[in-house]
Amino acid sequence: MTQRGEPGHDAAGMQGRAAHEGAGPRERGRGRAAGPTRPVGRPAAGAPGGAREAILTAARREFAERGFRAATLRSIAGSAGVDPALISHYFANKDGLFAATLELPEGAADALADALDRPAADRGPALARGYLALWESPRTGPQLEALVRSALSSDLAMERIRGLIVDVATAHGVSAAPGAGSGAAGGPGPHGGGQGPTAPAGDGREAGADVSASRLGIVMTQLLGAAVGRYIVKVPFVAALPFEEFAAQCGRAAGAVLAQD
Numbered sequence: 001m002t003q004r005g006e007p008g009h010d011a012a013g014m015q016g017r018a019a020h021e022g023a024g025p026r027e028r029g030r031g032r033a034a035g036p037t038r039p040v041g042r043p044a045a046g047a048p049g050g051a052r053e054a055i056l057t058a059a060r061r062e063f064a065e066r067g068f069r070a071a072t073l074r075s076i077a078g079s080a081g082v083d084p085a086l087i088s089h090y091f092a093n094k095d096g097l098f099a100a101t102l103e104l105p106e107g108a109a110d111a112l113a114d115a116l117d118r119p120a121a122d123r124g125p126a127l128a129r130g131y132l133a134l135w136e137s138p139r140t141g142p143q144l145e146a147l148v149r150s151a152l153s154s155d156l157a158m159e160r161i162r163g164l165i166v167d168v169a170t171a172h173g174v175s176a177a178p179g180a181g182s183g184a185a186g187g188p189g190p191h192g193g194g195q196g197p198t199a200p201a202g203d204g205r206e207a208g209a210d211v212s213a214s215r216l217g218i219v220m221t222q223l224l225g226a227a228v229g230r231y232i233v234k235v236p237f238v239a240a241l242p243f244e245e246f247a248a249q250c251g252r253a254a255g256a257v258l259a260q261d
Helices: 007-022 050-070 073-080 084-091 094-101 108-115 120-136 141-151 155-172 213-232 243-258
Strands: none
Touching: 050 073, 050 084, 050 094, 050 141, 073 084, 073 094, 084 094, 094 141, 108 120, 108 155, 120 141, 120 213, 120 243, 141 155, 141 213, 155 213, 213 243
16 A cells, blocks of 8 residues: 555656646536626626717717718727627617717707797897707717718718707797798798797797797708807817807897897
8 A cells, every 4th residue: 555655656646736737628627617608799797888888989089080981890999998899789780880879869959949938039049058058068069070070971960960950840849841930920830820829928938939940940050050160160269269158149140030020
């Protein structure tokens, strides 16, 4: 019988250890339950949703700076710090990602439409400030910039720009049809019968916040042009204005259009 410390015992022990150390991961792990696996690029269960927002932020920047065709999923993933396969998991493909970057914040149209429910003298300034504040915000400004930069080469982006203007009108109850809207021009009101609902006397409002679709369209087009001049073209004497002064000047111009008969 070989005793501990004798040559035969030491040799056997060394051989056993060598065999174990030389075994591959499969052999060493045999007998243990394998952990769950997940497809490459798919987030682990419970992973924070910040990855999706990081992708959208990076995509808006890439699309704004390089355009839809030049931007690549690999460059967007690199900027976001994620695996490119994660983009496919969330958005399916480049077209799906692009469409997601063009979605405006929920409630944006409603917030702008609320400005039209104010007393007549306040509508233009409130509408201008509300719209331009979307451009000024670091959260929504890049969305709008990417949207406008992409509009010249993307029908989808162009439709999103038109859609915001139409949404503001319909949220306020103004018909989007050319020449429609309530007001002194005599067009049909949003509720039929030629006029909108009459506001209670003494509240400072015009009857039904009577804004025609054509005047609203002109104002929104003016505001879009002012935003492009300040935030994209960066016209020096426009970009240099403090935001409140910029919004106030645009508001006066918007108010003048909305007040026209």
